[in-house]
Amino acid sequence: xxxxxxxxxxxxxxxxxxxxxxxxxxxxxxxxxxxxxxxxxxxxxxxxxxxxxxxxxxxxxxxxxxxxxxxxxxxxxxxxxxxxxxxxxxxxxxxxxxxxxxxxxxxxxxxxxxxxxxxxxxxxxxxxxxxxxxxxxxxxxxxxxxxxxxxxxxxxxxxxxxxxxxxxxxxxxxxxxxxxxxxxxxxxxxxxxxxxxxxxxxxxxxxxxxxxxxxxxxxxxxxxxxxxxxxxxxxxxxxxxxxxxxxxxxxxxxxxxxxxxxxxxxxxxxxxxxxxxxxxxxxxxxxxxxxxxxxxxxxxxxxxxxxxxxxxxxxxxxxxxxxxxxxxxxxxxxxxxxxxxxxxxxxxxxxxxxxxxxxxxxxxxxxxxxxxxxxxxxxxxxxxxxxxxxxxxxxxxxxxxxxxxxxxxxxxxxxxxxxxxxxxxxxxxxxxxxxxxxxxxxxxxxxxxxxxxxxxxxxxxxxxxxxxxxxxxxxxxxxxxxxxxxxxxxxxxxxxxxxxxxxxxxxxxxxxxxxxxxxxxxxxxxxxxxxxxxxxxxxxxxxxxxxxxxxxxxxxxxxxxxxxxxxxxxxxxxxxxxxxxxxxxxxxxxxxxxxxxxxxxxxx
Numbered sequence: 001x002x003x004x005x006x007x008x009x010x011x012x013x014x015x016x017x018x019x020x021x022x023x024x025x026x027x028x029x030x031x032x033x034x035x036x037x038x039x040x041x042x043x044x045x046x047x048x049x050x051x052x053x054x055x056x057x058x059x060x061x062x063x064x065x066x067x068x069x070x071x072x073x074x075x076x077x078x079x080x081x082x083x084x085x086x087x088x089x090x091x092x093x094x095x096x097x098x099x100x101x102x103x104x105x106x107x108x109x110x111x112x113x114x115x116x117x118x119x120x121x122x123x124x125x126x127x128x129x130x131x132x133x134x135x136x137x138x139x140x141x142x143x144x145x146x147x148x149x150x151x152x153x154x155x156x157x158x159x160x161x162x163x164x165x166x167x168x169x170x171x172x173x174x175x176x177x178x179x180x181x182x183x184x185x186x187x188x189x190x191x192x193x194x195x196x197x198x199x200x201x202x203x204x205x206x207x208x209x210x211x212x213x214x215x216x217x218x219x220x221x222x223x224x225x226x227x228x229x230x231x232x233x234x235x236x237x238x239x240x241x242x243x244x245x246x247x248x249x250x251x252x253x254x255x256x257x258x259x260x261x262x263x264x265x266x267x268x269x270x271x272x273x274x275x276x277x278x279x280x281x282x283x284x285x286x287x288x289x290x291x292x293x294x295x296x297x298x299x300x301x302x303x304x305x306x307x308x309x310x311x312x313x314x315x316x317x318x319x320x321x322x323x324x325x326x327x328x329x330x331x332x333x334x335x336x337x338x339x340x341x342x343x344x345x346x347x348x349x350x351x352x353x354x355x356x357x358x359x360x361x362x363x364x365x366x367x368x369x370x371x372x373x374x375x376x377x378x379x380x381x382x383x384x385x386x387x388x389x390x391x392x393x394x395x396x397x398x399x400x401x402x403x404x405x406x407x408x409x410x411x412x413x414x415x416x417x418x419x420x421x422x423x424x425x426x427x428x429x430x431x432x433x434x435x436x437x438x439x440x441x442x443x444x445x446x447x448x449x450x451x452x453x454x455x456x457x458x459x460x461x462x463x464x465x466x467x468x469x470x471x472x473x474x475x476x477x478x479x480x481x482x483x484x485x486x487x488x489x490x491x492x493x494x495x496x497x498x499x500x501x502x503x504x505x506x507x508x509x510x511x512x513x514x515x516x517x518x519x520x521x522x523x524x525x526x527x528x529x530x531x532x533x534x535x536x537x538x539x540x541x542x543x544x545x546x547x548x549x550x551x552x553x554x555x556x557x558x559x560x561x562x563x564x565x566x567x568x569x570x571x572x573x574x575x576x577x578x579x580x581x582x583x584x585x586x587x588x589x590x591x592x593x594x595x596x597x598x599x600x601x602x603x604x
Contacts, residue, residue, distance in 0.1 A: 001156065001186040007035060009156055010184045012073065012148040013063075014040035017160075017182055019071075019139035020062035025049060030141065031094045031168060031177055038194060039158075039183035043166055045094070051178050056160040067154050071137040073147040079130045083142065094168060095142050102128045157191045158184045161198075167333040200440045206492035207337040213497050213564060215488075215505070216338065225335040225342035227485060232505035235543065237345070237484055239503045240491070241323045244347040244480050247371055251364045253321040253349060258301035260325070264291050270300040270455055271394055275427050279328045281342075294327035299452070299477055302350040303459045306473075311463040316473060317353035317361055323484075324348065338489035345484040351476040352461070358474055362410040362432070362449060365478045369434050369447040370416075372480050378436040378494060381417040383445075384408055385424035385431045393427050394454045403451045404430045428454035431477075438494040446487060450477040497564045498586065501604045508544035508601070509565045511556045513572035520576040521546060524569065524594065531598050542601060557584070567604065 001009075014033040021044055022028050031043030044051070051059075078086070080103050087096035134143045136151065148154065161181045168174035185191040210216050215233035222228060229237055245255070261283050267273040273280075276296060283292040295301065302320045311318070325345045334340050351361045366382075373380050386404050387393045393400070407430055411418045425431055431450035435443050452475040455461075462470045481487040491499075501507055508528060510521055528542045547556050553570070560568050570582040580593045583600070592600050 006156070006184070006186060008146060008148060009154055010035045010040050011146075012151070013154060013158055013182060013184050014042055015073070015134060015136055015139065015141055015143070015147065016063050016066050016151060016154070017059070017180065018042050018044070018141065019066055019136050020059050021051075021180070022139050023062050023137075024059065027091075029092055029094060032098075033141075036181075038185070039161070039181065041179050041181045043094075043168070043177040043179050045175060045177045051163050051180060053162070060158075060160055063158070066137060067151045069137075070150050070152040072150050073145075074135045075145060075147075076133050076135065077130050078133055080128050083131050083133070086140075090140075098142065099131065102131070156184050156186045157188050158182055159191060159195075165333075167331075170331045170333055172332045197440050197442070201442070201493070204440070204493040204496045206489040209492050209497045210337070212562075213492075213505075215492070223342070224332055225330055225340070227338060227341060227343070233488075235505040236488065236499070236503060240481060240487065241345070241347055241484060243375075243503075244372065245321060245323060247368045247480070248319075248321050248347075248349055251319070251368060252317075253319040256302065256305055256320045256322050258295070258298060258305075258322060258324065260295055260327075261292050262295055262301065264293050266300045266304070267293065267296075269458055270303070271428065271458060272297065272300065276328075279330070281327050281329050296326050296328045298322055298324060298326065298346065298348045299350055299455060299475070300459070302348075303455055303461060303475070306352050307459060307461055311352075311473070313354060313463055313465050313471075316463055317351050317357050319349065319351050319361075321347070321349045338485040341483070341485050344486070346479050347481045347484065349478040349480075351478070352456075352463075352473040353476065354463070354465075354471070355474060358406050358451065358476070359410050359413070361476055362407065362451070363414055365449045365476065366410065366414045366416065366432070368478075369449075369480050370414075373434070373436055373446070376491065376494070376500065378438060378446075380437075381419070381435050382411055383424065383433040383435055384411065384418055384420045385426075385433050386420060386422050387425045387430065388423035390423075393425065395428065395457070399453045400425075400430065403453060407432055407449075407451060426450050426452075426477075428452045436490070438490060439496070444490045446482050446490065447480045448478065448482060451475075452477060498566065499564070501566045504543070504564075504566050506543055506545060506563065506565050508542060508567045508569060509560045509563075510544065510546045510548075510569045510571060511553060511560065512546070512548045513553050513570070515548070515550075516573055517571045517576045518548060521548065521571055524571065524581060524597070527594065527597050528601070531601050567601075 014035065017040070018030055018033055025046050027047070029045040031045070033040060033042035080099060084096060084099045087099055131142060132144060133140050134145055134147055159182065161183055164179045164181070165176050166179040167176050183191070183194060185194060213232065214230050215236060216227045216229045218227055264273060280296055281294040283294060285292060302322070305320065306318060323345065325343055327343055330340055330342055335342070353361050370380060384407060387400050411432060424433070429450055429452040431448050433445050434447035436446045437443050456472050456475050461473055463473050465471045510524060512518065512521060525546065528544050531542050547560070549556070557568065566585060568584040570584055575581050580591050581597060583590050583592050
């Protein structure tokens with residue numbers, strides 16, 4: 001079964017699930033039910049009735065009945081006014097709302113929802129004349145399709161997984177619906193592998209490990225989506241950001257700094273206000289009439305640094321880096337753990353260059369990402385994210401075609417595995433999205449490289465070429481870690497909290513067997529204090545602690561292992577007499593002479 005067939009089956013199973021729910025709860029009201037990774041979900045309103053895992057067997061039984069009976073998927077096209085009347089008669093208020101919005105606003109509604117469920121038939125970009133419905137049994141739904149011809153064509157295996165709360169259309173002011181998730185695979189073996197991966201994912205959940213390992217916390221008094229990092233978590237943040245900075249500085253980037261608030265005029269000029277104005281936190285001054293905002297991104301600020309003085313072609317490329325916190329008013333229903341937050345720290349980079357420098361600069365940025373992710377043992381491939389044919393993008397199409405060709409050429413020149421996807425570009429230019437595979441096979445979008453010809457044009461940025469003529473530079477955006485918070489959510493789960501030695505918040509814990517070795521522990525402490533690790537973070541002192549409590553060695557080892565400390569140094573009377581230590585790691589135990597301890601740690 002190929003990917004297209006599997007996608008078709010998953011799309012059809014979303015409707016079969018909704019049909020089963022309607023059979024069991026005839027008063028059910030339905031939102032949308034798109035295909036997602038590995039399966040589908042459907043948003044359902046059952047009033048006071050709550051679906052739980054206890055209900056899954058009877059829902060799945062009804063789904064199997066529909067499949068065995070062999071109901072067909074019948075497509076019909078209906079004028080939009082007739083469709084609105086149908087939704088009223090059948091007491092489907094969510095479908096009625098979507099249809100009315102489609103009638104008023106056209107295909108923009110479908111794009112904003114980022115789903116493929118709206119059955120839109122148009123005679124232009126905004127004109128909605130009719131919509132398509134699909135019917136299976138007695139269940140009829142607004143949908144563009146396509147679907148299987150018959151439910152019996154569901155030859156794969158499926159399983160309902162969970163129910164979550166979801167505000168209608170992602171707005172907290174809207175009713176909360178029940179989002180029923182299911183997975184669909186070609187065969188039982190693939191489903192079993194998925195379930196094992198999910199079991200592993202549960203054990204690796206960064207929200208659980210973040211609390212257990214004392215990495216970050218949250219407070220209702222601070223606010224949703226605003227994580228607070230503990231001393232241990234701050235070490236983790238600082239070291240990964242230092243490493244990112246170190247790599248970029250090696251490629252000629254220079255640090256800059258910009259304030260956390262700005263006049264909204266900056267974002268109106270850049271084009272961000274029109275696209276993301278609703279996501280900005282607004283700030284009011286008590287001294288002036290300036291309308292200001294917490295900065296949601298850094299590129300317009302860096303453009304102003306570039307524009308602060310005349311530039312020659314001899315100055316280019318100019319490379320800025322800034323690791324700084326930005327703020328976005330994300331929807332509360334989408335916030336969770338470190339995946340999506342309202343305060344996100346980016347290792348942001350911007351390059352201003354001539355057209356003939358673009359490919360070389362992109363190659364450098366591809367190299368920086370490859371170096372970082374190879375260090376943490378995550379395999380990378382890239383997605384070339386292009387524009388689609390909509391009017392959601394700024395700039396001439398000819399610019400886009402040229403930019404997209406240059407990005408692809410750089411990726412091919414660097415021999416990176418890639419795939420192409422329309423409609424995933426930023427509004428100001430195409431981009432390269434890095435997709436990293438973690439230890440249990442999940443793929444995450446991490447770093448990104450974006451080519452931008454819109455902001456240099458809107459800010460009227462210039463340099464003087466070798467003939468004395470003013471020219472517009474191109475701008476390249478890059479974040480290697482992306483959001484550090486989101487990167488850490490991925491990194492915690494990738495490592496299951498067993499961080500590599502160089503980045504572990506606590507690298508070494510000395511465990512004493514009894515009090516007779518305390519003087520010898522002082523000698524070990526002096527050795528550790530003198531060790532300076534040169535790579536990958538310069539002058540990184542060893543982070544260690546001493547557990548000399550009057551507790552059993554077994555308890556101390558268990559606690560150190562629960563904290564996932566990579567190196568445990570066990571010290572007993574025999575070790576003291578032999579001038580050695582017992583080293584305990586995940587790979588086993590060994591004896592090391594005290595004189596060789598510094599060299600051993602440096603190798604780690």
